[in-house]
Amino acid sequence: MPVIRRRKPVAPDSKPEGNDDNDNNNNNNNKRAAKNGAQKAKWSCVDTCYWFIGCVCLTWWILLFCYNTMPASIPQYVTEAITGPLPDPPGLKLRKEGLRAKHPVVFVPGIVTGGLELWEGHSCADTLFRKRLWGGTFGEVYKRPLCWVEHMSLDNETGLDPPGIRVRPVSGLVAADYFAPGYFVWAVLIANLARIGYEEKNMYMASYDWRLSFQNTEVRDQTLSRIKSIIELMVATSGGKKAVILPHSMGVLYFLHFMKWVEAPAPMGGGGGPCWCSKHIKAVMNIGGPFLGVPKAVSGIFSAEAKDIAVARAITPGFLDNDIFRVQTLEHVMRMTRTWDSTMSMIPKGGDTIWGDLDWSPEEVCAPSSKNQENNDTHIEGAEGVVSQRKKVNYGRIISFGKDVAEAPSSDIERIDFRDALKGHVANITCNDVWTEYDEMGIGGIKAVEEYKVYTAGSVVDLFHFVAPKMMERGSAHFSYGIADNLDDPKYKHYKYWSNPLETKLPKAPDMEIFSLYGVGIPTERAYVYKMLPSAECYIPFRIDTSADDTDEDSCLKDGVYSVDGDETVPALSAGFMCAKGWRGKTRYNPSGIRTYIREYDHSPPANLLEGRGTQSGSHVDIMGNFALIEDVLRVATGATGEDLGGDQVYSEIFKWSERINLKL
Numbered sequence: 001m002p003v004i005r006r007r008k009p010v011a012p013d014s015k016p017e018g019n020d021d022n023d024n025n026n027n028n029n030n031k032r033a034a035k036n037g038a039q040k041a042k043w044s045c046v047d048t049c050y051w052f053i054g055c056v057c058l059t060w061w062i063l064l065f066c067y068n069t070m071p072a073s074i075p076q077y078v079t080e081a082i083t084g085p086l087p088d089p090p091g092l093k094l095r096k097e098g099l100r101a102k103h104p105v106v107f108v109p110g111i112v113t114g115g116l117e118l119w120e121g122h123s124c125a126d127t128l129f130r131k132r133l134w135g136g137t138f139g140e141v142y143k144r145p146l147c148w149v150e151h152m153s154l155d156n157e158t159g160l161d162p163p164g165i166r167v168r169p170v171s172g173l174v175a176a177d178y179f180a181p182g183y184f185v186w187a188v189l190i191a192n193l194a195r196i197g198y199e200e201k202n203m204y205m206a207s208y209d210w211r212l213s214f215q216n217t218e219v220r221d222q223t224l225s226r227i228k229s230i231i232e233l234m235v236a237t238s239g240g241k242k243a244v245i246l247p248h249s250m251g252v253l254y255f256l257h258f259m260k261w262v263e264a265p266a267p268m269g270g271g272g273g274p275c276w277c278s279k280h281i282k283a284v285m286n287i288g289g290p291f292l293g294v295p296k297a298v299s300g301i302f303s304a305e306a307k308d309i310a311v312a313r314a315i316t317p318g319f320l321d322n323d324i325f326r327v328q329t330l331e332h333v334m335r336m337t338r339t340w341d342s343t344m345s346m347i348p349k350g351g352d353t354i355w356g357d358l359d360w361s362p363e364e365v366c367a368p369s370s371k372n373q374e375n376n377d378t379h380i381e382g383a384e385g386v387v388s389q390r391k392k393v394n395y396g397r398i399i400s401f402g403k404d405v406a407e408a409p410s411s412d413i414e415r416i417d418f419r420d421a422l423k424g425h426v427a428n429i430t431c432n433d434v435w436t437e438y439d440e441m442g443i444g445g446i447k448a449v450e451e452y453k454v455y456t457a458g459s460v461v462d463l464f465h466f467v468a469p470k471m472m473e474r475g476s477a478h479f480s481y482g483i484a485d486n487l488d489d490p491k492y493k494h495y496k497y498w499s500n501p502l503e504t505k506l507p508k509a510p511d512m513e514i515f516s517l518y519g520v521g522i523p524t525e526r527a528y529v530y531k532m533l534p535s536a537e538c539y540i541p542f543r544i545d546t547s548a549d550d551t552d553e554d555s556c557l558k559d560g561v562y563s564v565d566g567d568e569t570v571p572a573l574s575a576g577f578m579c580a581k582g583w584r585g586k587t588r589y590n591p592s593g594i595r596t597y598i599r600e601y602d603h604s605p606p607a608n609l610l611e612g613r614g615t616q617s618g619s620h621v622d623i624m625g626n627f628a629l630i631e632d633v634l635r636v637a638t639g640a641t642g643e644d645l646g647g648d649q650v651y652s653e654i655f656k657w658s659e660r661i662n663l664k665l
Contacts, residue, residue, distance in 0.1 A: 089192055089195065089627070089630075090631040091194070091630075091634065092192075094196055094631065095195055099634070099635070099638040100196055100197045100638065101198045101202060103238070103244045103282050103638070103639070104231075104235065104238050104243045104244070105202065105204070105246060105637055106203075106206055106227070106246065107173075107186055107190075107205045107247075107248075108206045108246065108254060108255050109186070109208075109210070109248060110210070110254075111343070112210065113248070113249070114169055114175050114210050115134060115135030115136065115170035115207075116133050116169055116170065116209065116211075117130050117133065117168060118131055118133050118166070118167055119166040120164065120165060120166035121151050121164070122147070122151070122164055125140075125144075125147055125151055133148060133151055133152055133167055136181075137181065149332050149335075150165075151165055152336055153335070153336045153339045154341070156470055158474075160212070160220055168209065169207040169208055169221075170207060171205075171207055173200065175205050179621075184624065185624055188624060188630065189630055189633065190203065192630050198637075201237070202234060204230050206223075206227045206230070206251075208221070209221065209223075210340075211341070212342060213341035213345075213479070214253070214258075214495075214499055217254075224258055224261050228270050231243050231281075235279075242281055242282035244637045245283070246285050247285075247286055249287070249288050249569075250345060252286040252287075252288075252289030252290065253291070253345050253499040254345075255286075256498065256504070257498040257499040259277055259284075259506070260498035260507075262276050275508060275509075276507075277508075277512060278510070278511060278512060281509065284512070284515070285515040285517055285633055286514070286515060286517065287623065288518050288567055288620050289518065290570045290575065291516075292348060292350055292502070293346050293348035293349045293574060294346050294570050294571070295398055295526050296346075296525050296569060297343060297344075297346040298347065298460055298528070301343060301344075301464060301468060301471070302399070302464075302530075303330075303530070303540050304330045304540060305330065305543070307525055307544070307561045331436055334540060335435065335436055338470075338471045344479050347460065347461065347479070348460065348481070349482075349500050349501075349502055350482075350483055350502050351456075351457050351481070351482065351483070352458045354483075354573075354577070354663070355398065356394075356396025356456065357456050358394065358397060358410035358413070359394065359409075359410050360396060362660045363395050363526070363564050363657055365392050365393060366392075366554070366556040393527075393562055394406060395526050395527050395564065396527075397455070397527055398456060398460055399460065399463075399527070400454045400455075400530065401450050401454070401531065402453075402545070403529050403557075405454055406562075414453075415454070416448065416451040416452060418445075418448040418449050418452045419462060421445050421466075423445040436540065437467060437468050437471070438467065441467065446532065449466065461481055478495070478496055479496055479499065480496050480497050482500075483503065484497075484502060484504075487588055487589070501578050501583075501589060502582070502589070505589060507592070507594075508591070510592045510594060512594050513641065514596045514597075515642065516579040516580075516597070516599065517601070517623075517633075518570065518600060518623070519568075519617065519619060519620070519623045519626070520566065520572050520618055520652045521602045521604075522565075523558075523564075523566075524569065524570065524572075525561050525569075526561075526562050526564040527561075527562040528560060528561055528562070529544065529548035529561075529562075530542050531543060545560040567618055567623065568619050568620050572652045572654050572657075573654070573657055573658075576598050576652070577654070577658050577661065578596075579596040580655055580658040581655075581658035581665070587665040588665060595642060597645070597648055599632055599645070600651045600652060600654075601616075601628055603616070603617060603618030603619065604618075613625055614626075615627045632645055
């Protein structure tokens with residue numbers, strides 16, 4: 001018979017024999033589970049940020065999907081229900097008037113806005129053949145930032161391609177129609193031209209590698225020769241109708257260079273002769289042109305920042321020193337951009353004569369925008385005319401070390417000349433992961449820059465020779481920033497002078513017209529208050545002092561930046577002076593008397609988010625979608641003259657400022 005064994009009953013409070021180890025394991029497991037649960041329950045700020053960003057992105061993509069799938073009439077109906085009936089686009093309006101395509105149109109993009117693609121690279125960029133490194137989605141910046149910086153940089157000695165790297169401009173209208181998805185540059189203007197009959201056969205995007213010096217675009221890519229040939233072809237195939245040229249931003253300076261290059265004999269020039277522009281160009285309509293440079297270029301070269309970057313760094317200290325590049329982001333940016341010779345084309349030209357000295361400037365008083373002028377000015381009538389009561393600002397002091405220096409009488413400022421200061425290597429190189437030219441200056445050289453205290457447009461060029469000698473050595477061979485004493489001097493036949501309107505003559509083309517189209521009514525960077533960092537040997541030693549501010553609500557000093565009237569990037573003085581005075585009538589800069597016109601567009605921001613970037617914007621890039629500007633362009637392209645547009649259209653004090661500049665004409 002099978003033996004049946006009975007288990008011994010166990011009392012409720014007793015423990016089975018031999019289970020001590022199991023109990024210990026269970027207790028340990030329970031403790032671990034409790035600990036893990038506590039850890040999982042703990043919710044950090046980083047987790048919250050990630051979830052918030054994820055929710056925002058998901059919501060955005062869902063809304064974008066719904067927007068793209070719904071019939072086009074629905075969003076238009078909603079928009080019109082909120083904002084009222086939308087005005088007809090300029091192209092549709094002029095088409096109803098019976099205007100049609102007539103003169104061929106050439107677009108000349110500016111710095112930054114033109115796309116660049118990779119044709120040859122190092123191993124880290126193996127999958128990027130003919131992919132955009134600049135423009136488009138900018139995905140490679142986030143995927144492989146150091147590789148991207150390496151391929152976007154030029155050779156620091158030659159200003160051309162580094163060994164084993166070829167980055168070239170994108171061709172066609174797509175090169176600069178959109179800078180990034182949804183962010184238009186030329187697209188709105190192109191679409192309106194298409195409405196009156198334009199297409200690619202009579203529109204041309206003169207794309208070029210905007211990183212190069214202007215003459216080097218011809219040396220490396222023959223870009224200037226291509227522009228010349230395309231314009232000649234377009235004029236020939238349109239029945240002899242001359243071209244209308246539309247340069248934007250730095251493209252304005254590039255086309256100034258082209259107009260001298262095309263006349264000059266080979267091999268330095270294009271060999272077109274002195275009448276080429278007269279035969280082939282009806283009008284040059286410069287949009288947001290930095291004819292005399294921009295102070296923003298000074299801060300960009302000096303400390304790799306402008307107002308927006310300085311404010312962002314003040315809000316999030318340390319972020320820009322340790323973010324997508326892992327270490328010293330702005331040092332990477334400085335090292336890259338200082339190889340781009342084109343940035344030197346926008347250093348302020350004309351020195352103290354144009355931009356002012358320690359005690360004088362053309363703008364003279366605080367005038368950040370035309371609207372503020374209308375609302376806040378009070379005037380006194382005197383023997384010398386109208387005298388403004390607005391606060392005087394020393395705009396001529398483009399860089400001041402300290403707010404007290406920016407505002408002090410010049411006689412109270414003690415300065416020590418930096419030009420003969422001894423340079424040396426930094427004392428502590430352990431934190432310098434990225435080489436910049438500041439690493440060769442030493443603490444003594446850096447302090448010498450600070451002890452000079454204040455820099456005007458005239459001394460800024462000397463400052464750059466001191467702090468960025470390699471960059472300026474290349475730049476001095478391609479650009480000049482002075483004022484010509486005698487324009488008939490043979491030295492001004494050299495290409496380094498061709499993009500400076502104060503050192504060159506306009507073409508012999510009396511029937512051609514030149515327009516300055518630009519926005520006003522937006523505070524625009526004009527001068528900066530700087531400070532030196534205590535840890536100068538580790539980072540870029542100079543920064544905009546964002547703590548420098550004025551308590552006055554209408555002050556022109558905010559976050560360490562003095563502002564004037566302009567388009568947010570180019571002060572009105574730089575955009576308008578040449579057409580207001582330098583080229584007006586027959587002058588030594590305009591011997592054939594080319595007619596010049598100023599067309600200012602007073603900035604009006606969009607009334608709501610549904611208007612996007614607005615149709616009345618005066619901002620430097622957004623103005624490309626300004627309906628009034630587009631209508632002016634279309635009318636000239638269809639045959640109108642400057643007089644047909646109504647002549648000058650001015651909202652700023654550009655004529656008053658121009659008269660204060662004592663320039664030999």
